Amino acid sequence: MWGMVAKITLLPGKRDEMLQILEESAAGMQGCLSYVVAKDASDENTVWVTEVWDKMASHDASLSLPAVKNAVPRAKAIVSNFERIAITTPVWGVGLPGTHAH
Numbered sequence: 001m002w003g004m005v006a007k008i009t010l011l012p013g014k015r016d017e018m019l020q021i022l023e024e025s026a027a028g029m030q031g032c033l034s035y036v037v038a039k040d041a042s043d044e045n046t047v048w049v050t051e052v053w054d055k056m057a058s059h060d061a062s063l064s065l066p067a068v069k070n071a072v073p074r075a076k077a078i079v080s081n082f083e084r085i086a087i088t089t090p091v092w093g094v095g096l097p098g099t100h101a102h
Contacts, residue, residue, distance in 0.1 A: 001033065001096070002056040003088035006049045007081075014078035015039065018047055025071035031058025033096050045080075052090045 010018050022037050029035070031054040040046035053059045062068055090096065 001052055001054060001090040002059060003050070003052045003090045004059070005085045005088065006051075007083040007085050008047045008049065008079055009043075009081040009083075010045045010047065011078050011080050012045055015045060015047060017078055018075065021071050021075050022047070022049065025065075025067045027067055028065065029058075029062045029068075031055065032062065034093065052093065052096060 008018065019037060019039075026032070026035050026037075032051065033054060034050070034052040036050045038048045038050070040048060051059065
């Protein structure tokens with residue numbers, strides 16, 4: 001498995017708009033095992049995205065999907081900073097296929 005954690009900082013007042021864009025663009029992503037979008041508890045202009053994919057190639061392929069390509073210009077207009085915090089190798093997770101708690 002392949003994972004990524006991203007921190008997206010938005011222009012003031014644009015967080016709800018970004019949440020909507022992310023939700024709309026996440027449909028039909030082949031190989032996506034988990035895609036969690038969360039509001040930062042202490043910063044109203046920040047969103048965290050935690051992704052788990054069967055493999056990195058599936059993530060890369062998702063960037064070519066029409067819904068994702070259409071969302072990019074909308075998102076870029078309201079994002080002040082995008083940080084790829086970490087690339088991860090998920091080992092297990094509740095609800096992830098083929099994994100179990102240790």
